[in-house]
Amino acid sequence: MTSSILAGPTSSYRAQRGPHLRAKTWRAEGLLRMFENVLEVGENPDELIVYASLGKAARNWDEARAIAAALMALDEEQTLVLASGAAVGLLGTGPSAPLVLSAVNNTVGRWATSDRFYERADAGQTMWGGLTAGAWQYIGRQGVLQGTYELFGTIARHHFGAAAGRESDALAGRWVLTSGMGGMGSSQPISAAMLGLSSLTVEVDPAKVHRLADAGALDLITTDLDEALDALAHAGDSASVVAVGLIGNAAEVYPALVSRGVVPDIVTDQTAAHDARYGYVPAGYTLDQWRAAQAEDPQRLERDARAAMATQVQAMLAFADAGSVVFENGNNLRVQAIEHLSEAASAQVNRIPGFMEAYLRPLFARGIGPFRWVCLSGSSQDQRVLDDLAIEMFGQRRREVARWIDVARTQIPPQGLPARSCWLGHGERSAFALAVNALVADHTLEAPVLFSRDHLDSASMTHPRIGTEGMRDGSDGVTDFPLLDAMALAATGADLVAVHSGGGGYAGWMQSAGVSIVADGRPETAVRLRRSLDADTGLGVLRHASAGYEEASASVTSGGETGNAPLIWLGGGSRPR
Numbered sequence: 001m002t003s004s005i006l007a008g009p010t011s012s013y014r015a016q017r018g019p020h021l022r023a024k025t026w027r028a029e030g031l032l033r034m035f036e037n038v039l040e041v042g043e044n045p046d047e048l049i050v051y052a053s054l055g056k057a058a059r060n061w062d063e064a065r066a067i068a069a070a071l072m073a074l075d076e077e078q079t080l081v082l083a084s085g086a087a088v089g090l091l092g093t094g095p096s097a098p099l100v101l102s103a104v105n106n107t108v109g110r111w112a113t114s115d116r117f118y119e120r121a122d123a124g125q126t127m128w129g130g131l132t133a134g135a136w137q138y139i140g141r142q143g144v145l146q147g148t149y150e151l152f153g154t155i156a157r158h159h160f161g162a163a164a165g166r167e168s169d170a171l172a173g174r175w176v177l178t179s180g181m182g183g184m185g186s187s188q189p190i191s192a193a194m195l196g197l198s199s200l201t202v203e204v205d206p207a208k209v210h211r212l213a214d215a216g217a218l219d220l221i222t223t224d225l226d227e228a229l230d231a232l233a234h235a236g237d238s239a240s241v242v243a244v245g246l247i248g249n250a251a252e253v254y255p256a257l258v259s260r261g262v263v264p265d266i267v268t269d270q271t272a273a274h275d276a277r278y279g280y281v282p283a284g285y286t287l288d289q290w291r292a293a294q295a296e297d298p299q300r301l302e303r304d305a306r307a308a309m310a311t312q313v314q315a316m317l318a319f320a321d322a323g324s325v326v327f328e329n330g331n332n333l334r335v336q337a338i339e340h341l342s343e344a345a346s347a348q349v350n351r352i353p354g355f356m357e358a359y360l361r362p363l364f365a366r367g368i369g370p371f372r373w374v375c376l377s378g379s380s381q382d383q384r385v386l387d388d389l390a391i392e393m394f395g396q397r398r399r400e401v402a403r404w405i406d407v408a409r410t411q412i413p414p415q416g417l418p419a420r421s422c423w424l425g426h427g428e429r430s431a432f433a434l435a436v437n438a439l440v441a442d443h444t445l446e447a448p449v450l451f452s453r454d455h456l457d458s459a460s461m462t463h464p465r466i467g468t469e470g471m472r473d474g475s476d477g478v479t480d481f482p483l484l485d486a487m488a489l490a491a492t493g494a495d496l497v498a499v500h501s502g503g504g505g506y507a508g509w510m511q512s513a514g515v516s517i518v519a520d521g522r523p524e525t526a527v528r529l530r531r532s533l534d535a536d537t538g539l540g541v542l543r544h545a546s547a548g549y550e551e552a553s554a555s556v557t558s559g560g561e562t563g564n565a566p567l568i569w570l571g572g573g574s575r576p577r
């Protein structure tokens with residue numbers, strides 16, 4: 001049996017399921033299945049593109065095949081080394097060392113520019129791995145949905161007085177204006193509907209709108225703003241929920257809504273604005289003109305895209321002034337707008353908060369973040385067993401976990417290998433992984449389970465406009481912790497450890513660390529699971545304690561979320577000069 005990647009780029013891009021191993025161990029087989037899976041659920045597998053316009057799984061198809069072949073031949077005494085999506089070689093290591101070490105596009109500061117990235121990427125010398133694309137950890141909407149769900153739920157509690165667990169009551173009759181129906185953005189109307197929130201999502205590419213409608217996530221597709229507003233008004237009056245897909249350009253639709261005096265309850269955007277060349281269609285361009293301009297006149301295209309983003313951002317400021325809850329959803333839209341605007345106008349842009357500082361940091365300070373598991377068997381029965389286990393282990397103490405699993409298991413359509421994102425914290429992740437390892441060992445589960453997380457997590461991300469905006473100790477742009485995290489994960493024997501830096505529009509903006517580890521049921525695996533998962537979340541707690549977050553110092557005192565994950569904080573960062 002061969003890997004679907006060895007047959008690419010014309011294969012069906014389906015990850016292997018079932019108990020049959022092609023690699024020598026489940027550790028390597030699990031990573032190979034994840035590599036196949038990001039192509040199965042990705043945006044454009046023929047080009048190895050997984051999401052966010054340019055986020056790739058490997059540098060090119062020759063490298064992809066070389067990586068798949070190496071994974072199939074790998075034994076536990078070896079470590080496969082990848083550099084920017086290319087298979088470099090094998091190191092003799094040992095059974096408790098990582099099987100794969102990957103570094104993607106890490107570049108010294110002076111060279112970390114978009115232009116230099118495009119030049120090298122065009123010459124086949126590098127790639128951008130996004131966060132989870134190049135590390136084969138992306139699980140499609142099964143993962144993204146929860147981040148957006150947590151975000152809208154937190155907004156309901158912060159701004160609309162919702163009690164925990166009763167978010168839908170406060171969101172009834174309200175709606176969110178947003179844009180982008182790409183790999184990440186397509187989760188927005190679905191997450192909103194899961195919380196009883198209506199949505200108007202603007203998307204310039206009709207094919208993306210129809211794709212999401214085919215997935216059952218949109219109630220109405222229109223090009224007519226009046227029709228869209230009527231549907232939202234009707235939903236508000238009748239206490240129902242509607243998801244409207246408006247085919248149009250956000251840089252034109254947002255100002256049009258402002259000039260009509262419309263005030264959405266929540267406003268954000270998830271176009272791929274971080275990349276002014278490949279991620280955002282300027283106002284006035286058709287899709288064909290946009291694609292042609294990428295090759296013919298990229299400088300003019302980037303100028304026009306930033307000007308359009310500035311127009312969109314000014315409309316967002318007008319919504320904020322009128323009373324909408326407005327935030328940036330991690331796509332660098334504000335930075336792009338600022339590059340176009342005068343200094344005085346730029347100062348205003350920072351009135352729009354980033355989602356992390358505004359809503360998610362208190363969770364990260366406790367090591368609670370986007371943990372995920374993937375059933376390597378492909379079995380939905382395995383998925384059910386794991387959902388039940390999560391509710392049994394955490395549902396009493398953290399009711400939001402039980403509520404999330406209940407909603408997710410009924411409302412998130414499977415995509416690729418069955419997977420679940422679940423925001424667990426320090427001590428909880430390792431406790432869960434050990435319980436799962438035991439279920440693999442006694443054959444309750446059909447096959448092993450892979451654990452991973454988004455790179456945008458407690459210790460593992462630095463991006464001064466996304467993960468680490470407004471850190472209390474001013475460490476917004478400091479990359480010490482993602483690098484320490486990768487070292488700690490390698491030292492504790494995770495199966496794959498990846499260090500990613502920005503490319504394209506994110507060049508010079510981000511550094512992250514990723515981890516994957518397979519629970520194959522063996523006792524020695526239980527040791528590595530506990531060590532690496534606790535090291536990952538523990539470092540996140542220590543990072544936030546050092547930066548001055550009380551939730552983190554309390555977590556150190558209590559032994560994490562389970563009371564059973566001790567940490568020693570030496571007070572780093574808190575001592576006076």
Ligand code: NAD
Nearest residue numbers: 051052053180182183184185204250271272280281330331
């Ligand atoms: P994508 O490239 O798959 O999709 C972007 C979509 O925006 C496309 O469908 C495109 O047609 C549409 N679009 C572009 N310009 C438009 C315009 N002017 N008006 C309306 N629609 C327009 O990207 P994605 O994977 O969905 O990611 C979106 C952004 O979110 C990226 O910048 C990504 O880096 C960021 N992101 C945020 C988080 C987070 O945690 N919040 C996580 C991952 C990614």
